[in-house]
Amino acid sequence: MKEGRKRYIAELRKQLATLQELCAGAEAGMTRDAAVQLYRLVHTLRGSAPMFGFMRIGEIADKLVRQWEWTQAQEGLSSADMEFLNRFKLAVSEGDALVRQLSVELDIYNQELDLDEKREQAAMAGTALSSGSRLLIIDDDEALRSYLVRRLILEGYQVDGASDVAEAQKLLRQFTYDLITLDLMMHPQSGYELFAFVKEDPTLKWVPLVVLSGRSDVHDKVRCFYLGADDYMTKPFQYEELSARIYSLLKRTKDFERMAFRDPLTGVYNRRFFDHQIQAELQRIQRYPSPISLAFIDIDRFKSINDTHGHHIGDLVLQGLAHLLQHHLRETDVLARFGGEEFVIVLPGSSGDHAQKTIESILRQTHAGPVAQHEGEAYRITFSAGVCEWTEGMTVAEWIKRADNAMYTAKQSGRDRVILYTGQLSDSLSDASSAPEPGAKTVLIADDDRILRSILVSKLQHLPVTFVEAEDGEEAYRVVTTQSVDVCILDGVMPRLDGLGMLNRLHTNNMMPSGLQVLMLSGRGREEDMSKGAQLGVNVYMSKPFSMLELEFKVKQMLGLPD
Structure with a gap:
């Protein structure tokens, strides 16, 4: 039916254009054939429009039919007769307002069809929204509570009902809800008792709360909004209005959550x-x-x-x-x-x-x-x-x-x-290696890439050395100046203090350990960096990506270990 109405509107526009063209014709166009065509057009409109539910168009067409009925007389007037021309002009003149009204009604019906389509799209979006939302209805009126639960379930929501504050608290601990409706006047505890429970709990404070109350007192409304209510409806209310407000609140909350708390690439929380x-x-x-x-x-x-x-x-x-x-x-x-x-x-x-x-x-x-x-x-x-x-x-x-x-x-x-994780796992690799065995050599791996540090330790762990890790230049500086380090594998680019900056600080403060061997890793292969590194004590410079076999060979050389 909807598709038929849309097609009829399109066809009606063509018929209206023809009607307007015939009515606006010059006297040369005022022929009997034109008059008969006008009559047939409005006669068709009168019969077909009501079939598609366009009653107002049918009523206007009926008036136009009566104005052009004279064209159907068996002994019709000739196009050349003055009486014919006068009747044609009169029908056009009297029907002009009706034709304009027909055009307005057509536009109105077209807008209504667009609105119906948008409502359907909103309903589909609402179904998608409701299918993933869980609601809690808190009301001691069993009849109303049961009615709301059933109606909202029919809309696709998951819905639970609670008859008092204690039951509501139990459900709120057990399930995660997207929206709560709360009656104020309940026994033995009023709905106000639940406000503190909901709004002081960090896991519940952002859940939309709609108050449903039999009291329309402005002080109650103001108090509820100050306590954190998101909406307030006075009983009795129309279910359709409550449904629309629930949908609006859920959509706004979901949209806000998506913008503020969701990772835009994966859609999971950020x-x-x-x-x-x-x-x-x-x-x-x-x-x-x-x-x-x-x-x-x-x-x-x-x-x-x-x-x-x-x-x-x-x-x-x-x-x-x-x-x-x-x-x-x-x-x-x-x-x-x-x-x-x-x-x-x-x-x-x-x-x-x-x-x-x-x-x-x-x-x-x-x-x-x-x-x-x-x-x-x-x-x-x-x-x-x-x-x-x-x-x-x-x-x-x-x-x-x-x-x-x-x-x-x-x-x-x-x-x-x-x-x-068990107690046997160290709290960090650097903590586990911060107390090297007597006589053991120590390798410091300073790089802000934790994965790379992990890989380096894994590839070099067969060597008779103790590993210490640092995630930036500041931490590397602290390690080098507080404990014995034989080889430092140092990233050139790190947060807070980069590799070259750390070496420069060691020299400036006269804290550079004698005998410290430095292997610098960097994604930048600039000559100036390599030259500055050599001046600051870098023994080996390797550009990323690098060969693990070559790095292991270099580390062995620096430690004086056999190949």
Whole structure:
């Protein structure tokens, strides 16, 4: 029917144009044939318009038919007769306003069709929105609560009902909700009792709250808005209005979340949201004790994917892994892109062992098929992951660091595995090597690329040396000036203080250790950097990317070890 109405509107525009052309014709065009054609046009409109629901057009056409009815007399007037010309002019004159009205009605109906189409599109968008949203209806009126729950379920929402504050608190601890409606006048506790519970809980304070109240007192409304209500509706209300307000609030919240808390490439949460949510989850388990674990994931050999296939393929791989993780995690788990090719997952209610099994099952999914395809080529990956269960007294920084270190252990153990942090794992590789054995030689690896540091340690760990790590020039300076270092593998470009800046500070402060051998790595192969490095004590200069065999050979030479 909708398609038929659209086609009829298009055809009606053509008929209206013909009608206007015939009515505007000069006297030479005032022929009997033209008069008969006009009559047939308006007669057709009168019969067809109501069939498509255009009743007003049919009514106007009926008036036009009566004005041109004289053309159907058996003994019609000749086109040359003055009476014929007078009747033609009169019909055109009297019908002019009706033709203009017909044009206006056509425009109105056309706009209505456009609006109907937009409503359908909004309804489809609303269905998509509702299908992923969970609502909580809190009201002690069983009839109203049941009615709202049933109607909202029919719209595609997941909906729970609570008859009092205690039941609502229990559900809020158990499930994650996207919107809450709250009745103020309940027994034995009023709805006001729930405001503090919701708005002081960091995991609930951003959930939209709609107050449904039988009181229209302005003081109640003002109080609710000051307490954090997002909307206020007075009973009795029209369900359609409540439904529209719920849709509007959810859409606005989702849009804001997407802009503020979502990674634009993968669609998962970003670092900002993770930093907020991890604090909220820890506050929650302080009140309601339960296990919680953190997983740190890093895609294996991701740099080679970018270098070999280009960053657009790297982006597809990131999107593919994000989708895989989301598909196999629970609704209560929090997935965020931590940066680059790294993802973190907070798993509430999961012990370390259980979280490890969860991530291992996802890792097996990467073995089962590609995570991305482009122009007929499939791209497969694996990842390394570290898992750490939170324990009492552990700070967020310590928690992340331990999961991160477990992930590096997975990298050094051959990648493509999940390692659970235990007390036997060191809190950092540099801490483990900060107390070298007597007589052992020490190699300092100073580079802000943690993956590269991990690879270097893995490739050189067979040598009889102790490793110390630094992630920037400031930390490298502190290590060199506080403990014995035999060889420093130094990145030329680092945050806070670069490699050349660190060496220059050592010389300026007369702190350069005698006998220190320096191997500088740099992505820049500029002559001036190499010349300045040689002046500051760089013994070997290697440009990235470099050969690991050559680097190992150089390190052995610098340490005086046999080939």
